Amino acid sequence: MKSSNNNRRKFMATTLQSVGLTALGGLLWSGYCDEAKASPLVLRPPGALPEEQFLDVCIKCGLCAEACVNRESNKNKDGTQREGTLKMAKGGDHKLIGTPYFIPTEVPCYMCDDIPCAVVCPSEALDIKSLLNEKKELDINKAKMGLAVVHKESCVAYWGLQCDACYRACPLLDEAITLDYQKNERTGKHAFLLPVVHSDVCTGCGLCEKACITEKPAIFVLPREYAMGRAGDHYVKGWDKKDQQRAGNRKLDEIETHDERSQQAPSDYLNREIEY
Amino acid sequence: MKNLKYLLLRRATQIGLMFLYFAANAYGWHILEGTFGSSKLFGLIPLADPYTTLQALSAGFLLGADVLVGALLIVLFYMIVGGRAFCSWVCPINMVTDLANWLRRKLKLDKEEVNYRFLKRRTRYWIMVLGLIVSAIVGIAAFEAISPITIMQRGIIFGFGAGISIVIAIFLFDLFGVKNGWCGHLCPLGAAYSIIGQKSIIRVKHNHEACTNCMECKIVCPENQVLHMINKESISVTDGECTNCGRCIDVCNDDALGFSIRNLNKDS
Ligand code: SF4
Ligand code: SF4
Ligand code: SF4
Numbered sequence: 258m259k260s261s262n263n264n265r266r267k268f269m270a271t272t273l274q275s276v277g278l279t280a281l282g283g284l285l286w287s288g289y290c291d292e293a294k295a296s297p298l299v300l301r302p303p304g305a306l307p308e309e310q311f312l313d314v315c316i317k318c319g320l321c322a323e324a325c326v327n328r329e330s331n332k333n334k335d336g337t338q339r340e341g342t343l344k345m346a347k348g349g350d351h352k353l354i355g356t357p358y359f360i361p362t363e364v365p366c367y368m369c370d371d372i373p374c375a376v377v378c379p380s381e382a383l384d385i386k387s388l389l390n391e392k393k394e395l396d397i398n399k400a401k402m403g404l405a406v407v408h409k410e411s412c413v414a415y416w417g418l419q420c421d422a423c424y425r426a427c428p429l430l431d432e433a434i435t436l437d438y439q440k441n442e443r444t445g446k447h448a449f450l451l452p453v454v455h456s457d458v459c460t461g462c463g464l465c466e467k468a469c470i471t472e473k474p475a476i477f478v479l480p481r482e483y484a485m486g487r488a489g490d491h492y493v494k495g496w497d498k499k500d501q502q503r504a505g506n507r508k509l510d511e512i513e514t515h516d517e518r519s520q521q522a523p524s525d526y527l528n529r530e531i532e533y
Numbered sequence: 534m535k536n537l538k539y540l541l542l543r544r545a546t547q548i549g550l551m552f553l554y555f556a557a558n559a560y561g562w563h564i565l566e567g568t569f570g571s572s573k574l575f576g577l578i579p580l581a582d583p584y585t586t587l588q589a590l591s592a593g594f595l596l597g598a599d600v601l602v603g604a605l606l607i608v609l610f611y612m613i614v615g616g617r618a619f620c621s622w623v624c625p626i627n628m629v630t631d632l633a634n635w636l637r638r639k640l641k642l643d644k645e646e647v648n649y650r651f652l653k654r655r656t657r658y659w660i661m662v663l664g665l666i667v668s669a670i671v672g673i674a675a676f677e678a679i680s681p682i683t684i685m686q687r688g689i690i691f692g693f694g695a696g697i698s699i700v701i702a703i704f705l706f707d708l709f710g711v712k713n714g715w716c717g718h719l720c721p722l723g724a725a726y727s728i729i730g731q732k733s734i735i736r737v738k739h740n741h742e743a744c745t746n747c748m749e750c751k752i753v754c755p756e757n758q759v760l761h762m763i764n765k766e767s768i769s770v771t772d773g774e775c776t777n778c779g780r781c782i783d784v785c786n787d788d789a790l791g792f793s794i795r796n797l798n799k800d801s
């Protein structure tokens with residue numbers, strides 16, 4: 258009797274310890290994974306699903322990177338292979354291990370017409386459907402890998418010097434980047450030729466960033482989620498019929514602020530000297 | 534002379550496959566492209582790792598058909614034919630842990646068998662299940678985020694970076710820590726293939742009449758609990774944890790072990 262009691266106690270203790278250790282392992286593992294997927298400023302190949310979903314669906318096979326480096330157009334004149342755009346994240350890159358990404362200043366995306374990287378993806382983490390135009394053909398101009406942003410203070414065109422390197426490098430010349438002509442009041446006789454990026458056209462290929470002449474590029478590509486703001490449905494363009502419809506999506510209870518102050522009427526402050 | 538037939542065959546297969554994967558990236562060959570996560574055979578047939586696929590699915594999003602079909606093909610192959618052969622004939626980590634194990638024997642680090650309280654051979658099945666749970670919680674394939682197997686494979690194809698450290702860690706763990714520590718106790722992929730390959734037809738068969746009880750097979754076997762029939766019964770090794778590596782066959786000097794096709798009526 259005594260020994261069976263002992264056995265039972267031992268069994269319970271072992272079970273408890275195993276469960277505890279499993280939970281500990283699970284917590285550490287989850288913690289690491291959560292950390293590992295939090296690498297926001299990373300540019301993904303054309304057609305990539307939204308980052309959160311991409312991180313799961315991408316099976317980390319590297320077929321996209323292999324297709325990119327080995328594509329026909331990626332050869333020098335003498336037939337030797339050039340470096341590919343897409344890299345596979347490895348330990349120490351501070352990105353989720355095994356996922357493809359690119360760094361425009363190293364190798365930008367050349368926006369291949371046949372998009373070999375996306376076509377080959379077996380998991381559909383690179384979603385072909387998002388790269389089809391109205392005629393249902395593959396169209397790399399539909400890609401939204403990121404958005405180029407100009408830092409005016411370091412862009413020498415904004416100083417009044419003549420530079421249109423990014424404008425000329427852009428595969429969507431005069432669409433994704435246009436030049437804004439302004440008078441240079443300082444000299445009185447020159448023009449500013451200011452590069453301006455249009456977010457509805459820019460694909461985020463990074464050719465402009467690569468071409469930029471400043472020491473650290475004054476134009477650079479950020480993930481769209483980080484480069485773009487959002488006005489919200491309670492601001493609509495009153496002069497635009499279509500845009501006005503967005504007003505219907507407003508969630509009034511989320512927009513209106515309720516706090517201590519809003520309980521009081523503004524007049525109370527004047528009439529009864531209420532302090533907030 | 535020592536018989537190294539299966540060892541050499543295995544190394545040739547492992548290195549050959551790795552070279553094909555490497556060449557797909559380096560020279561654009563279309564024989565075997567991608568990584569274990571998902572590959573393309575002859576630029577056509579999709580292959581995918583079943584456990585990775587399961588992790589991605591449990592993290593909550595649907596995958597492309599190519600991956601699902603690929604995982605099914607791999608499951609069918611190992612389920613019907615190969616058993617746990619992925620571990621000994623394909624996985625590159627096997628070369629690392631085999632080396633550690635060999636060194637262990639040479640350095641005579643294995644005098645006493647240690648019984649670890651929490652590191653049992655079945656721990657790997659818990660890790661396998663835990664991997665799916667963590668995937669579901671965090672929303673990414675959890676084991677893929679740390680898997681030394683694909684880290685090593687991608688290292689060979691695309692360059693190692695700091696990823697090499699996990700491979701070295703496993704080597705040291707197996708050499709100075711636990712005997713067969715990683716592949717025999719922890720690796721959830723090996724666990725998955727043990728389950729998938731349980732009923733496969735290629736099996737090691739023991740001939741009890743020829744056995745001289747030298748126990749060479751048990752010394753060399755990475756999963757020697759599966760060899761419980763040695764010098765007792767003339768039956769096949771039916772345990773899914775046998776990796777079909779054939780080391781036991783190589784070291785047996787008495788022809789008491791050999792590959793055979795599972796006798797479906799008798800052994801199942
Ligand atoms: S579209 Fe860009 S990422 Fe894709 S293959 Fe071409 S250069 Fe590489
Ligand atoms: S081909 Fe698709 S699944 Fe494979 S690494 Fe590239 S994005 Fe991920
Ligand atoms: S990233 Fe730069 S080069 Fe590429 S489309 Fe946008 S503006 Fe043009």
Ligand code: SF4
Nearest residue numbers: 620624626716720723
């Ligand atoms: S147990 Fe894991 S690491 Fe070891 S050979 Fe099998 S799959 Fe590879």
Ligand code: SF4
Nearest residue numbers: 754775776778779781
């Ligand atoms: S029983 Fe033989 S074939 Fe199976 S794992 Fe052990 S040594 Fe390898």
